[in-house]
Amino acid sequence: MNEDSTVFLSVEAAREVLARATVLDAARHESISLVRLRDAAQEAGIGVDALDRAVAEVIERSGDQERAPLWVRRKLFGVVDRAGAMVFYWLFVLMTLGVPVYLLVAPGRATLAQRLTAAIVMGIITTYMTWSTARAIRWADRHGWDKI
Incomplete structure (x- = not known):
């Protein structure tokens, strides 16, 4: 028009x-x-x-007091603001990068295959934690942090 x-x-x-x-x-x-x-x-x-x-x-x-879905509240660990959620996000980023490297180079009695397996598993877990926390932060940005 x-x-x-x-x-x-x-x-x-x-x-x-x-x-x-x-x-x-x-x-x-x-x-x-x-x-x-x-x-x-x-x-x-x-x-x-x-x-x-x-x-x-x-x-x-x-009575529209919509709350965040349970998965959002779980992923944000009870944090009710963006700044606190970003602390967890960056902690998970550091874990995603650091833990597998540490497991590969750490001295110990584990064989290289065991350390490599542990590094891959921890890499997958911390990557999921980072991704899901970022997704929960995005949800709260779109729908409002007051619903957490």
């Missing part, structure tokens, strides 16, 4: 258009983050205070 500054809508029609556009846009996604909703409201000229009040009313009315 082209931009036409000569077309005017009543306030009620504008509300209806924005409500319908929100429904159509949300139909493409599972949910919409509050950050994205806040950005859309600002673009539409809706004040942040009004949006926050509306969100609080809708949540109170619907």
Whole structure:
């Protein structure tokens, strides 16, 4: 649709258009983050205070206190903010890189085949831990850290 500054809508029609556009846009996604909703409201000229009040009313009315899925809460080890989650992520990155190397060069009575097997197994475990933590952080970034 082209931009036409000569077309005017009543306030009620504008509300209806924005409500319908929100429904159509949300139909493409599972949910919409509050950050994205806040950005859309600002673009539409809706004040942040009004949006926050509306969100609080809708949540109170619907009881929509969606929590993060169990797998997200487990992977984040009870951490409730991004900074803490990133500490675990980088710890797992270091473990992914360091533990297999240590197992290969560590002195001991294990044969090279045993150390190589242990290094491969630990590499797989720490890679999974890194990947799953990154996935949980991405989920929380999209859906909100307040749901953890």
